[in-house]
Amino acid sequence: LRFSTAGESHGESLVAMVSGMPAGVVVEQEFIDREMWRRQKGYGRGGRMRIERDSAHILSGVRHGKTIGSPIAMVIANNDWKNWTDILPVEAGDATKHKAVASPRPGHADLAGSLKYDFPDARYVLERASARESAARVAAGAVAKMLLRALGVEVASHVIRVGKAELGRAAIWEEIAALQLKDEVLLNCVDAEAEAAMKAEVDAVLRTGDTVGGVFEVVVHGLPPGVGTHANWDERMDGLLAQAVMSLQAVKAVELGRGVTAAESVGSAVHDAIGYQGSDKAFTKFSREQNNAGGVEGGISNGEDVVVRGYLKPISTLRRPLGSVSFETREPVKAAYERSDVCVVPAAGVAAEAMVALTVARLVVEKFGGDSLREMQRNFNGYCEQIRAY
């Protein structure tokens, strides 16, 4: 399973391509668009989200409501394009209408990208580096989720920190999964009190012209043990998940299970003792008293929920900008300011669900194979039976 995206933030549209999906997977337009809606939501989003109504227009790979094994191409229109047609045309256009990003913004790709690509200002860098691109990832991820769902595997996320406000307790799968059904998204936290404290963190930066980061957690539920492998460094599931989530805009650290606090603990307090017959899982009777490993040991899924946390830096664009330098004069100036969000932790969690779903789906396709869903399900069920009888 492979996927790629194309598109600029203020271009005509975004594009997502997914190849390697087996034939026969039910594709629901409503589900894809619902996922994209979830990515647009959250307290602290900026003005752009009031302009967009993200929806994936499927061009290929799906007929009569099911995948047909050929590449799936999707287009997501940018409503904002109508305001940029003269500013950012494909053809040479009128240079006086160009809107230069004249001083690079610290934290963004602006400076490094302009140097690298030999651009006189940061416009083209911003256009592709923007987290707008994650909308296309979410469309691709929705397709991966529909495949995983057909095998009984679910992916969901929740927010565990915004600034200094944190969810001070463990969340169970049912409450995390229930968040996806809500018709209003504040900060996508399972606890109302913690969510109110998170909102106060966003309100504080809204007042001061600053931005705030946080931590989201993605959980994969129902994955049997044995996906991914210890055999080669580039086939380990933990490494693949880390790369997938780290590649999201503004993510600066990725944690599997309790990886961060494990580093300051002793082994006996960290590792998850093994029992037998204590599990309610369909595929195994082996059980764990806790899940500090985050469902992955030695790069292989161990049958517990896979838990991946992403740590987001505060959004780099600041209404009260930091110091920078003019590209033209090299004189000190304030960094450029363009409309932006002040907090995107819930949205990043949804984008990370997509990245995790695509990564797990890729490993599932590699392990169970099959050109049709029926063939894959037969392989999957046969394997689960083998595990159960172990």
Ligand code: EPS
């Ligand atoms: C985003 C769309 C963008 C930004 C944001 C994410 O729209 P615009 O630049 O027109 O306001 O709101 O991207 C960033 C600020 C960033 O730095 O990545 C979206 O669709 O998520």
